[in-house]
Amino acid sequence: MALDRYGQFKPVGPTESLREKSAQLARMCPFSPHARNEDAIAAERFSEAPERDGRLGHYETAYVGAVREAGFRGSGSSGGMVTWVAAELLRLGLVDGVAHVAPSAGSGFFRYTISRTAEALHEGAKSRYYPVELSGVLDKIRRVPGRYAVVGVPCFIKAIHLQRETDPVLAERISYTLGLFCGHMKSARLVESFAWQMDTAVEAVERPEFRIKGPERPANWYTAHLTLRSGDTRQKDWFYLADGDWGAGFFQNSACNWCDDVLAETADIAFGDAWVEPYSSDWRGTNVVVIRDRLLRDVVGRAIADERLDLRTVDADYIANTQAAGLRQRREGLGYRLTWRRGGLRPRKRVEPSTDLPIDRKFIYRLRYGISAWSHRMFSLARHLAQPKLYLSWARMSLGLYQGLAYGRGRAGALARRLRLTDRND
Structure with a gap:
């Protein structure tokens, strides 16, 4: 795997070699129409789970809350649950x-690594909106015996299960998968654009951070922070950045337009942010958690009984509501995108193609798709x-149009209201 000119990972190698391996790759790629889908994988892994929901998948129970135990919530982007569960698996000897x-x-700036202590795990806390790939760490798991847990976004977790089906070593050694709810993946150019907008070059950046906590800002108020090699720092809130609206889709990987898994449905346990009040305003961060494995339940x-975790049980509707925007994009929006005429293979998804949605929503999905594609090219x-300035001027114009249609702002918002009225009259 190597980064292409757009800062996205792609497979590399002799064309003949890739062609020879195409059948094998088609069974393992999480976006391949020839690979088993999330429903098939989850039905096999979690057949005894008592709950089943079309948005969450199979699950044992679901929670909202945060880690009460010291040292976890403050060091993570959200409620600290991802690092806590990983550390607890190590503490209990369930993984090595x-x-x-x-x-x-x-x-x-980031890569997959293997941590064997809670202290090392804390180095990986916080959200990382930057491209990474799994090949190196999977090779290490193959070389070094032991039991492992893997943390990843939905397509990574699905890919691991597909690999485990044909690789007995990985099947034996990967004991648990910890999924992260996902809106979409960003390319490496996001950090470079942030650097441009903070009057520096990406070559001068030593470490980027994408979400900074503090009592002066709510949890859903993202702040980009760059530590430079000189020791200086730069910081700017996302809503002041030309491409800082996550929903607009700047630098989104193209595959994300054809994904229908938001909540890591094949993972043993999955985590997201509680993007509903009062939690979205709580600067400390709060998790929603979906547990599918009985032992992890x-x-x-x-830990809840021992007051190490502060969690309360919630239902599927509550969890889905915290991820409402992502589910609209991956279900309603995906259904609409599947009706478009495209060359090559047509993705085979769990969502049926449909044009049955308001005209303003169609405009939003068209615009979002265009922004995600053209942000790579313009940058x-x-x-x-x-x-x-060429990219930044284009990005500000595109963002203004998107926010007008999506949020009813300015002239684009007035156009969206007229479109809705016309659609109802028709």
């Missing part, structure tokens, strides 16, 4: 190592010409 994303001293239940051109 945890594969997760952590800062990298080598090429790129008991581990978390005991590449601006980078080639050494003219950051």
